[in-house]
Amino acid sequence: MTAIEVRGLRKTYGSRSAVSGIDLSVPHGEVFALLGPNGAGKTTTVEILEGHRRRDSGDVRVLGQDPAVGGRAWRARIGIVLQSATDVADLTVAETVRHIASLYPRPRPAAEVIELTGLGDKAKAKVRALSGGQRRRLDVALGIVGRPEIVFLDEPTTGFDPHARRQFWQLVRALAAEGTTILLTTHYLDEAEALADRLAVIADGVLVAEGTPATLGGRAGAGATVSWTGPAGPVSEQTADPVALIAKLTAAGDDLPGLTVTRPSLEDTYLALIGEQR
Amino acid sequence: MTTAAALPSTARMGLSRGKVEILQFSRDRTAVTFSFLFPAMLLLLFGSIFGDDYDQPGLSAAQIFSASMIAYGIVSTAFITMGVGIATDREDGTLKRLRGTPVTATAYFLGKLILVAALTVAEVAVLLAAGVAFFDLPLPTDAGRWFTFGWLLVLSVVACGLLGIAASALVRSARTAGAVLNVPVVALQFISGVFIHPITQLPDWMITVASVFPVKWMAQGFRSVFLPDTAAGLEAGGAWEHGRIALVLLAWCVIGSVLCLSTFRWTNTRDV
DSSP, rough: EEEEEEEEEEETTTTEEEEEEEEEEETTTTTEEEEEEEOOSHHHHHHHHHSOOSSEEEEEEETTTTTGGOOOHHHHTTEEEEESOOOOOOBBBBHHHHHHHTTSSSSOHHHHHHHTTOOGGGGTTTTGGGGGHHHHHHHHHHHHHOOOSSSESSTTTTTTTTTHHHHHHHHOOOOOOOOOEEEEEEEEEEHHHHSSSSEEEEEEEEEEEOOTTTTTTTTSSSSSEEEEEEETEEEEEEEOHHHHHHHHHHOOOOOOOEEEEEOOOOOHHHHHHHHHOO | OOOOSSOHHHHHHHHHHHHHHHHHHHHOHHHHHHHHHHHHHHHHHHHHHTOOOOOOTTOOOOOOOOOHHHHHHHHIIIIIIHHHHHHHHHSSSHHHHHHHOOHHHHHHHHHHHHHHHHHHHHHHHHHHHHHHHHHHOOOSSHHHHHHHHHHHHEEEEEEEHHHHHHHTTTTTOOOHHHHHHHEEEEEEOOOOHHSSHHHHHHHOOHHHHHHHHSSHHHHHHHHHHHSOGGGGGTTOOOOOOOHHHHHHHHHHHHHHHHHHHHHHOSSOOOOO
């Protein structure tokens, strides 16, 4: 059984089409990333899957249930990590986690969730005193305290410093290791590459590519660029077979100082993919 | 799998909401100061300005204000706090977060009503203390009057609280909520005989309009608890009219429930 199944999803705001026919399938236990520029339809798609927004047409199943009519029992099985909440400012971290836990049938112990999200030494701090990164980790804590089978993370690390992002990635990996299905949206390519088992690129409301971080958009089969410093200065050559090219170059016993072999980065592939849509 | 564990009951979740609502409110010093001291300040001002200039023996204008002002205190804590609180919850993500959990809307409302009930009891205590300390307001000694006080308080809080929930649907942002909600409240205080006594000084049409809304009946009810029965002659109907007060307030409880169930929105996006 798949955790998320989407067929022909459409959503229009007035005359503007936000999502124009998306198909997705995410198996249980997978970390799936949805990439795309701002306004591509990522958040609309995720909010429909969360049950926060109604769709115009298409078939959607999350944990076997249509989110538009998902009842309390269904909501107990999903975890939503909010993007920009500023609530509970006057409560402490521990009070907040305990309270949200009280709304679920079999929550994780509050202390365990606080440790897992790295907020152990902040448990007694007021939420308003947390830094941006700590606040988002609290949002994750509140999203997972109900022991969800699937977690929605919508642009979770926007505005993080690099250190906070690495910590956040560790947290997502820990959740994935427990078998939680994770749907992540992001516009950071390195984040998708670091976390996702599979990913899809969405642009102007349609999926333009789907694959693993290594194969997305034909990346694995794309040509490589071999560069080195020759007697007359830096040289670059495009080739489908870099090994053969290097063997040929070194056959005469020459040294190849500054040798590099590069394939298109995920970012190059991504930009090419969304560029086609523009 | 997850099938075994039962979902928490609405009552349990409502209590849990009530606890964090009270905790959060008590830590917001501005809210605490403003909502408690404002009605008390009005009472001290009105009471001191009009002082004793009242021609009925054994009854001062300040004592009448002390009784009527309890109605204002309840409207200000129950209706305004509820309306502003929900508008704020909609804006800061509280409602969006709760919408993603197994909580029920009823449990959320229950939490708000618990907050509002606690605030109202405290508010009424502050007003009574001020009335007793500054204006010699006599506290009733017979159980009958306290019984009237009890049911009046409960019906008033529930009616005003439910109407506050309904009114929050009309408010677009938390920033303007206080101003918007205060317009009907202040207007009703004037035409309901809270600030003007006796109410019969008002034009007939004003009394007719005020009689549709709960505030006039609440103020009349609290006067009946704290003033001597001779003062009943100053009311619009020439009597305390307890039966009618109870009926009007009950009717507003029903109207409020229907309105809040039919107008409540979890978010301020229109398409959800």
